[in-house]
């Protein structure tokens with residue numbers, strides 16, 4: 001593990017080399033309709049088409065690839081009910097190591113099944129009576145497993161940053177890069193990559209209106225903790241930024257803005273109707289900011305991270321209909 005204060009672009013290059021062949025180099029999509037709506041040149045990095053359906057595979061894969069033989073023998077451990085669980089389970093199974101995922105008993109059946117399907121051992125807990133950090137610490141101790149958290153880890157940050165590296169390599173220099181924000185793994189990594197590859201590019205994080213802890217944190221200079229935000233962007237229902245993430249975000253991110261659930265739904269609809277892609281609500285954060293005038297983009301070359309596409313079809317239908 002590299003210390004955050006020393007993280008630099010070469011760490012992202014090394015991450016890219018580690019995940020090469022395992023992660024897809026996802027396409028950069030363009031749309032004349034989107035460009036006309038925004039009056040800008042938009043470049044969409046389609047991580048909804050990444051393995052297991054989200055960019056989280058990059059960070060998980062990079063972190064596990066750095067394990068020593070001893071760590072590999074004992075396996076990897078995490079707690080998550082979302083895309084990180086599937087990312088860890090799949091990365092571990094590709095490398096032939098064990099993965100244990102701690103999930104709440106009431107996690108959606110689909111997610112439990114997907115995680116098991118990728119070979120992960122799912123350990124259910126009662127989120128109203130038990131504490132997942134304690135269960136994690138106990139399992140780590142008993143089984144010698146290494147805990148890889150969903151965002152607050154330098155190797156996770158550098159893995160996620162490879163998405164922006166590929167985007168800038170494929171699209172060329174950008175004026176602006178918009179990135180969805182939850183705990184800050186994706187934003188920190190992408191900002192670190194952009195600082196070297198497209199130095200004059202401004203980097204902006206986009207989080208749900210219901211939970212602007214990232215915006216408050218960046219503006220006040222310290223990590224702000226909020227109650228669990230009520231939003232359809234379930235991948236960004238985080239209550240605070242990670243320590244490692246905040247350190248990088250403070251150095252390289254220009255601003256953090258918010259979008260509403262209504263803007264996310266309209267963006268899901270736009271992606272389905274006009275670009276023929278399925279994007280989950282959280283995956284729409286950055287695009288919603290560009291397409292709804294939340295960030296001025298006119299005349300600019302704008303990179304937009306589409307972070308994931310995991311939404312079950314019944315929910316997708318409900319959200320795009322409303």
Ligand SMILES: *Cc1c(COP(=O)(O)O)cnc(C)c1O
Pocket residue numbers: 054056082083084150151180181182183184185186187235236280282283307308309
């Ligand atoms: C996890 C996730 C995010 C937020 O990423 P962080 O690294 O926690 O900021 C955004 N979109 C999707 C689809 C995710 O799964």
